[in-house]
Amino acid sequence: MAPHWHVNAHSMIYITQGSSRFQVANHQGKLVFDGEVKEGQIILVPQNFVVLKKAGKQGCEWVAFKTNDNAMTTFVAGRLSAIRAMPVEVLMNSYQISRNDAKKLKYSREELGLFGSKSRTEGPRAI
Structure with missing residues (x-):
């Protein structure tokens, strides 16, 4: 998924199948998380933190919950x-x-x- 951030919502992402490498950077551009999140695990991404997801070899499926019904996404690329x-x-x-x-x-x-x-x-x- 393209690198992006949510300007008005925190994200809770639950991995339902497979795994994904996540990289999360804060508002100053400092990498605060760089690791694999596997099936059954949750990752929390605060609003205004950039997140990048790359599926593992077996793919990745997830469900994301936002703290705002009208979460606004801004992409870094694309x-x-x-x-x-x-x-x-x-x-x-x-x-x-x-x-x-x-x-x-x-x-x-x-x-x-x-x-x-x-x-x-x-x-x-x-x-």
Whole structure:
């Protein structure tokens, strides 16, 4: 799943099948969790903390509970990302990169929220 955060809700994620590597970073960009969460385990992600999920070899299925019925998700990468919304000039100045590199950064991913792999993708399952 694309790296993202919720601006107005905490998340409780319960792994129902398989496993997934989770990386969670706080609002200062410091990695606060980097590990595997397995079937039957729960991980809590505070609001405004970025989370990245990568399914294990056997895939991963989960159920996520939010503390707000209208949880708002912001993606770090992809077509709906915060970076995509920034002008190229802002990216150039912020990261001290060329216009060409800023365009590559801004437009490098076209997915909305799920990033696929060649073998299998992870994602929420309708119950």
